[in-house]
Amino acid sequence: MSILGKSVFRKEAFDKVTGKAKYTADEQEIGMLHVQMLTSPYGHALIKQINIEVARRVPGVRAIVTGQDSIPLIGEEIQDRYPVAKDRVRYYGEVVALVVADNPIIARHAADLIQVTYEPLSVINSPTEAFMSNTTLLHPQLDAYKKTEGVFPQAHTNIANKTKIRKGDLNKGWQESEVIIEETFSLGPSDHAAMETRCATAEIRPDGSVYFTTTSQAPFMLKKLMNTYFQIEVGKVIVKTPLVGGAYGGKASVQWEILAYLASRAVGGRRVKILYSREEDLTTAPCHIGLDATIKLGCKRDGKLMVAELLYLFDGGAYSDKATDLSRAGAVDCTGPYRIDHIWCDAYCMYTNHPYAAPFRGFSHSEVLFAFERAMDMLAMKLKIDPLELRLKNAIAPGDTTPTQVKLNRSKVGNLPACITRLKELMSWEDGSIVRVNDRTIRAKGVSCVWKTSTIDPDASSGVILTFNPDGSINLMSGVVEIGTGTKTILAQMLAERLQMGIDQIHVKMPVHTQTTPEHWKTVASRGTFMAGRALMRAADDAIGQLKEIASIVLRSETDDLMVSGGYVFQKDDRSIRIAVKDIAYGYKYPNGNSIGGQIIARGHYILNHMTNIDPETGKGNPGPEWTVGAQGVEVEFDTRDYTYKVLKAFAVIDIGRVLNEKAALGQVMGSMSMGLAFAGRETFVFDEYARILNPQLRAYRPIHYGENPEYVADFVTTPQADAAYGARGVGEHALLGMPASLGNALTLAAGVDLNELPLIPELIWRKKEGGIQ
Numbered sequence: 001m002s003i004l005g006k007s008v009f010r011k012e013a014f015d016k017v018t019g020k021a022k023y024t025a026d027e028q029e030i031g032m033l034h035v036q037m038l039t040s041p042y043g044h045a046l047i048k049q050i051n052i053e054v055a056r057r058v059p060g061v062r063a064i065v066t067g068q069d070s071i072p073l074i075g076e077e078i079q080d081r082y083p084v085a086k087d088r089v090r091y092y093g094e095v096v097a098l099v100v101a102d103n104p105i106i107a108r109h110a111a112d113l114i115q116v117t118y119e120p121l122s123v124i125n126s127p128t129e130a131f132m133s134n135t136t137l138l139h140p141q142l143d144a145y146k147k148t149e150g151v152f153p154q155a156h157t158n159i160a161n162k163t164k165i166r167k168g169d170l171n172k173g174w175q176e177s178e179v180i181i182e183e184t185f186s187l188g189p190s191d192h193a194a195m196e197t198r199c200a201t202a203e204i205r206p207d208g209s210v211y212f213t214t215t216s217q218a219p220f221m222l223k224k225l226m227n228t229y230f231q232i233e234v235g236k237v238i239v240k241t242p243l244v245g246g247a248y249g250g251k252a253s254v255q256w257e258i259l260a261y262l263a264s265r266a267v268g269g270r271r272v273k274i275l276y277s278r279e280e281d282l283t284t285a286p287c288h289i290g291l292d293a294t295i296k297l298g299c300k301r302d303g304k305l306m307v308a309e310l311l312y313l314f315d316g317g318a319y320s321d322k323a324t325d326l327s328r329a330g331a332v333d334c335t336g337p338y339r340i341d342h343i344w345c346d347a348y349c350m351y352t353n354h355p356y357a358a359p360f361r362g363f364s365h366s367e368v369l370f371a372f373e374r375a376m377d378m379l380a381m382k383l384k385i386d387p388l389e390l391r392l393k394n395a396i397a398p399g400d401t402t403p404t405q406v407k408l409n410r411s412k413v414g415n416l417p418a419c420i421t422r423l424k425e426l427m428s429w430e431d432g433s434i435v436r437v438n439d440r441t442i443r444a445k446g447v448s449c450v451w452k453t454s455t456i457d458p459d460a461s462s463g464v465i466l467t468f469n470p471d472g473s474i475n476l477m478s479g480v481v482e483i484g485t486g487t488k489t490i491l492a493q494m495l496a497e498r499l500q501m502g503i504d505q506i507h508v509k510m511p512v513h514t515q516t517t518p519e520h521w522k523t524v525a526s527r528g529t530f531m532a533g534r535a536l537m538r539a540a541d542d543a544i545g546q547l548k549e550i551a552s553i554v555l556r557s558e559t560d561d562l563m564v565s566g567g568y569v570f571q572k573d574d575r576s577i578r579i580a581v582k583d584i585a586y587g588y589k590y591p592n593g594n595s596i597g598g599q600i601i602a603r604g605h606y607i608l609n610h611m612t613n614i615d616p617e618t619g620k621g622n623p624g625p626e627w628t629v630g631a632q633g634v635e636v637e638f639d640t641r642d643y644t645y646k647v648l649k650a651f652a653v654i655d656i657g658r659v660l661n662e663k664a665a666l667g668q669v670m671g672s673m674s675m676g677l678a679f680a681g682r683e684t685f686v687f688d689e690y691a692r693i694l695n696p697q698l699r700a701y702r703p704i705h706y707g708e709n710p711e712y713v714a715d716f717v718t719t720p721q722a723d724a725a726y727g728a729r730g731v732g733e734h735a736l737l738g739m740p741a742s743l744g745n746a747l748t749l750a751a752g753v754d755l756n757e758l759p760l761i762p763e764l765i766w767r768k769k770e771g772g773i774q
Contacts, residue, residue, distance in 0.1 A: 003496045003503055004726055007663035010489040011508045012243060012482060021243050024199040024215045025275055032201070033062055035263040035274040036107035038097040038114050039284055040089035043125075043353040043691025044138075045118040047087055047096065055099065055113040060106040063266035064114070065098040074229045074258065078153060078160060079146040080139055081319035081356075083258045089118070090138055090318035091355050092692045093283030100263045100272055123691040126186075127313035127350035128292045130158040138318065138351040150613055151324045158351040160316050161324035163331035165345035165403045165619035173307025173342030177298025181379050185371035187740075187758035189290040189315055189354050190683045192361075193703045196245025197281040202260035204269030209236040210261060211271075215244050217252040217481050218522040219512050225254050226261070241512040244483040248675070249359030251483070252524050253286040253322055279696045286358030287685070289326050290315030293371035303385050305394045307342040310334050312368065316349040317356030324349045326357055329455040330364035332614065332623045334403050336372045337416055337451035338394040343403050345619070353691040359524060361675060362733045365452045366740055370680075373448035373741030374756055377748065387745070388429060391449050391631075392420050402453075402627065405620045411722035414655035414729065416449065416629040418717045422653045423447065423631040426713050434749050440641045443648070446746025447633040448738035453624030454525035454730065458611040462531035463518030464539040466495070468600040472567055472582030473505040474543075478536070479520030480528045482510050485732055486664045487528040491536050493661060494725055498540040500565035501581075518603070526730025529660070530625070531606055533725030539604030550584045550597040609723070626721050628729045630654035632738030634677070634710075638750035643762040643769065645747060647677060647710040650739065655717040657729035669735040670712040676739025678704040684759045 015021040052064045065071075067086030073079040085096050097114050101107035124130045124138065135158065139145070143155035151161050174180075200214040210232060216222060219239035226237045244251060256274055263272045276285060296309040312330050316323030331347035360366075380387040395416040396402075398409045406412075424430070433445040465477045476495060480487050488508045496503040509517070520532055548559040551569035555562070555577055563572050570578030579588075587597030614621035633651040638644075650673045659665050682702055686694040695701045714735070720727025740758055748755045753768045 001497060002500065003493050004660050005662060007661060008489065008493060008503055010486045010664070011492060012510050023196055023243055023245055024201070024213050027201055027213050029271060031271070033100050033102060033267060033270055033272045034104045034107050035260065035272050036099050036104060036111045037095050037280060037284065038099070038111040039280065040085065040092060040094040040096055042089060042118055042120055043092045044121040044123045045089050046121060047085060047089065047116060048119050049117040050097065051115040052097065055110040058106060058110040058113065060102040061099060061110045062102070063100040063263070065262050065266050071262065072229055073145065075319060076225065076321050077148050077151045077324045078320040083262060091353055093280070093355060094318065095259065095284060098259060098263050100267050120690070123353040124158065125353065125687055125691055126292060127290065127315045127352060130350040130352050131313055131348065138353070152616060159348050160320040160351055161327055161349040163328045163347040163619065164617060165331050165334055165343055166617070167403055167405055168342035170307065170309065170342055170344045174298055177306045178301045179383060180296070180298045181375060181382055182294070182296040183375055183378060183756060185293045185295065185374060185756045187291055187367060187370065188684045189317065189357065190288040190679060190685055191282050191701060192248045192250035192288060193698070193701070194246030194248060194250060197276040197278060198251065198256045198285050199275045200257045200260040201271060201273045202257065202264040203271035204264050208232070209238060212239045212257055212260070214239060214241055214257050215251055216241050216257065217244065217247050217483060217524055218254065219481065219514055220479060220519045221522055222254050222257055223514055229258070239514045241481050243510060244481055247483045248361040249363065249524060250286060252522055253358040255285060278698060282696045282701060283355060283693050286321060287317065287355040288360040289323060289357035289364060289367065290354070291367040291371070295371050295375040297375055297379055299379065301383070303383055303390045303393050305338055305340045308335050308340050310345040312345065312347040314347065314349050314364065315352050315354055315357070317352055317354045319356040320349060321356050322359055323357035326359065326364040330368045331619060332404055332455050333365055333451060333453060334368060336369060336376060337396040337449050337627070337629050339396055339400045345403065354687070361672065362452065362737050363455070363525060366676060366679065366737045369448065369450055369737050370740040370744065370758065373738065374744050377745045378754065388420060388424055388447055392417060395420065396451065396629070403619065404614055404623055406622050408627070410719060412626050414629050414657070414719040415717050416631070419629060419631040419653040419655055420449065422715055422717065423633055423651060426651050426653065426715060427633050427635070437637070440639055442638045442640060442750045443635065444638060444746045444750035445633060445635045446742045446744065446749060447631065448741035448745065449631050450734055450737035451627045451629045452734055452737060453627045454527050455623045456525050456527060457521065458608060458613065460521035460531070461605065461607040462520040462535045463603065463605045464532060464535040465518050466539050466543050466602040468585035470582065470586050472580065472585050473507060475507050475509060477509045477517050478532045479512055479517050480532045481512055481523040483523055485528065485668065486661070487532065490529050490660050490664065491532055494533055494536055495540055498537065499544070501567055526732040529728055530724050530730055533728065534606035535604040537604065537725050538606065539602045542604060543600055543602035546600045546602060547581060547584060550588055551579050553596060554579055554584065554588050625723065626729060628655060628731065628734050630734050630738065632735065632742050634739065634742045634746050636743070636746045636750060638747065643751070643765040645750070647743070649711045649713060650677060651713045652735040653715050653717060654731055654734050655719050655729065656731050657721045657724060658718050658727040659716055660726060660728050665716065665731060666714055668732050669714040672733060672735035673712055673739055674704055674709055676736035677743060680740035680743045680758055680760055682759050682761060
């Protein structure tokens, strides 16, 4: 490989580091109106009255939108929510009214003048509480909502979806088990905390076309949902997405765009802009899902896993949206990456009075793996077996089947034992997992294993278009949104490798425009490089075919005897017979003026193969193209006097298939590890008894800050994925997945008490250790 595997600069890097990069919020236009939201101060309440008269009289106010206006129910899988609350609010921060005004200051002032009378209702503050039969029903009309196929809400309950996994024979598994453990685990909802807050502009043209600019990971999904919700022709919904300042799944949901559309509709189609404040981004926007889990495992005395019985109660929040899909994904990979013949799992998406859930980096796998990998350590302790040896003994391998009964091969699952072995070396595991440094300080190591497949729509697709310039350079267009992953730079590297040309001759179109950019389903699930990469390879082959076709006429050679490399098309057995790509990129002109060909425009398309829906009774089905696996660990220094701790090192070994850009891959992995540690050690919403969020600012909701990170040690195992471009596996999410469990396992060892809740703050450790008596 001449270019792949090298650490090349990202195509958008210069614009970003110089401040020239443009984001949605940078879009300004004379005459643009601005939207501000009024949101609910309650977690659950009836809206008895809304008085907008004083606000309406504020000079500069153009319109006020409330739930009493003609607004349909929306929701991606279950249409269970009004974009602006009608009659009832179900979470703190829910939108109650929109004010459209000449500038944001006027709009904010008017929104604060709207008078709303609420009647507070009892709240549901956890999925376990929602699961109880005698609790408040948040959606009494659940059975009347429109829904898609494959989602299974249960009327007269708070269950938005139930997914069942049934593999093997549960009774047989328990009969064959000699050692059994059963434990419960929990973690609350939290936030994505991307640097860029949600923002959108919307305009309705006289012909009925709707133009959006938005901070979205799913611009093409927005087109489809606007048709579903408002019956607007899909072709008349035009979406532009510039660079996005971080998303982590939180911008895959569609929310702020709908609000912008409603605001524009209220002012006759004028262009409007909505920009979430940081507080609104934390409380109003979709959040990171929570989970209450019960894990019961059975094994032989030598540690061989026999059976797993699992109950996952996901905190889907006030509305279903993507939470139903998240609960399904958690069920699909309900165990860790282990060989288990007998599996019984029920995964529920529960309605609560919390902000509703969006995808979060890992798509419910870090939550499930926290519970399962903590249980694995507890099982190892009961068996008196080394935790890594227990994992190695049961590691998933080619020939094994997943919980959904997919038979795996080397391409589909990679090499988990190699990841474990490499992790042992990096962590110096043989030196011991716990050391007392002095009278008050203990150093401890914790480990976990991870896996994940991408449970996306079976018909998800991706397209790429290549257009040649007269100098032989190429314009690359893909619907992948640049959200910070550097995927489009990787695509440029792939194209440069395939055509054997300099990467500086490949010009990447960063913004996505749905009228001119080929569709990419969504930029989620670590699928950008895989799906767009496959489409790119087809587009590159199409370009090569066209180049050879024209060159064969000029050089009077068979196309099969030609090859493309280094900016030329030449004869394989005699490179002196050649023609420059630039001389045929726009066709070829003979000396007498006759011309052939024309501008080379190549295309490629890819749709996922052999994926199926899962059976509603057994969970059997093929939910994804491959399972990326890895092994992770942390080393902590724990203070036994005040229960504080410091993460010294974090480790990750991921089977990446093939490294396409070394520094980009390391950046993705280390960034994932940082997010995982922040989620594990400090990030969570704090709710009061009324389900109000008490920490809706970054000064109280604290991600890891600059200077607080540990040393990150990352390495790769390379087992190529046969159906991926150049064998590369998705890796954008996977190094996050094991951090919560690794930290929990390390601190459990150091503190000498089981820590089964997140986040792992010193107060939690103190309460578990001291019983909270003091």
